[in-house]
Amino acid sequence: MDIHSKKKLSNGVEIPVTGLGVYLSPAGEVTADSVRWAVEAGYRHIDAAAVYGNEESVGEGIRTCGVPREQLFITSKLWNDDMRKGRQREAFQETLKKLGTDYLDLYLIHWPVENHAESWHVLEDLYRSGLVRAIGVSNYHRQHLDELAAEAEIVPMVNQFECHPYLSQEPLMELCRERGMVCEAYSPLGGQNGPVLSDPGILKLAQDHGRTAAQIVLRWHLQKGRVVLPKSNHRERICSNLEIFDFELSAAEMETMDHLNQDLRTGGNPDCFDF
Numbered sequence: 001m002d003i004h005s006k007k008k009l010s011n012g013v014e015i016p017v018t019g020l021g022v023y024l025s026p027a028g029e030v031t032a033d034s035v036r037w038a039v040e041a042g043y044r045h046i047d048a049a050a051v052y053g054n055e056e057s058v059g060e061g062i063r064t065c066g067v068p069r070e071q072l073f074i075t076s077k078l079w080n081d082d083m084r085k086g087r088q089r090e091a092f093q094e095t096l097k098k099l100g101t102d103y104l105d106l107y108l109i110h111w112p113v114e115n116h117a118e119s120w121h122v123l124e125d126l127y128r129s130g131l132v133r134a135i136g137v138s139n140y141h142r143q144h145l146d147e148l149a150a151e152a153e154i155v156p157m158v159n160q161f162e163c164h165p166y167l168s169q170e171p172l173m174e175l176c177r178e179r180g181m182v183c184e185a186y187s188p189l190g191g192q193n194g195p196v197l198s199d200p201g202i203l204k205l206a207q208d209h210g211r212t213a214a215q216i217v218l219r220w221h222l223q224k225g226r227v228v229l230p231k232s233n234h235r236e237r238i239c240s241n242l243e244i245f246d247f248e249l250s251a252a253e254m255e256t257m258d259h260l261n262q263d264l265r266t267g268g269n270p271d272c273f274d275f
């Protein structure tokens with residue numbers, strides 16, 4: 001693996017294994033800068049969403065980063081209220097406009113709202129018409145995947161969910177593997193002000209390897225076979241979060257990391273969210 005490593009989705013499209021997350025990245029220059037810093041460091045994958053409220057800033061970053069659009073992998077997500085209001089297509093067009101692009105590499109249903117299976121047909125149409133290169137879901141548990149499977153003609157290529165050492169999601173990972181979906185970890189570092197990066201076990205591994213805690217955590221994700229989407233608005237962190245391809249965690253160290261799981265969620269629970 002190196003910074004250009006990719007995973008093949010079920011339809012053959014390749015997704016870079018590391019992407020910049022932009023949840024809680026404030027609209028404005030700081031987000032545009034973060035995208036430019038990321039691309040300069042070697043990222044080619046940005047994970048956006050309509051509800052983050054910063055698609056225009058991400059778009060500015062994409063337009064001004066100096067790397068042609070077709071070399072970038074851009075994801076966005078269809079927001080819950082747009083599905084509830086039946087304005088899936090309008091929301092998709094708004095996303096394209098704000099991001100300043102005429103296609104997406106990956107479009108996801110953000111949460112399994114009541115009419116998510118109906119919305120999936122819209123994503124299938126967008127995929128068939130070539131406006132998106134791949135489609136998938138986010139925050140889906142087994143029952144949501146089953147509800148979708150009962151209606152879907154195309155199996156989601158990706159499931160993106162909260163995942164970090166305190167929420168290791170092994171059963172969900174296994175399920176996605178069985179169904180041929182690539183897993184993407186959001187909040188891979190445990191989210192904003194989360195406890196993961198100060199875990200004593202992780203700090204010990206960081207010390208042993210001469211690495212940061214974030215690098216240890218991100219390397220653990222990669223060795224688990226996940227795509228990681230760390231967010232930062234700091235140039236130094238954006239760069240160092242990509243320096244995870246020149247060391248390896250041993251089997252015993254991976255096991256130590258695996259034992260940190262506490263099923264601790266920092267974001268919404270797909271089984272009982274109310275937004």
Ligand code: A2P
Pocket residue numbers: 021186187188189190191192193197212214215229230231232233234237238240241
């Ligand atoms: P910041 O944007 O101020 O750098 P996650 O990706 O799990 O959601 O976690 C992101 C959080 O961790 C953000 O609050 C981000 O803050 C912080 N962060 C990102 N990279 C690092 C790093 N290398 N070291 C410490 N904190 C980091």
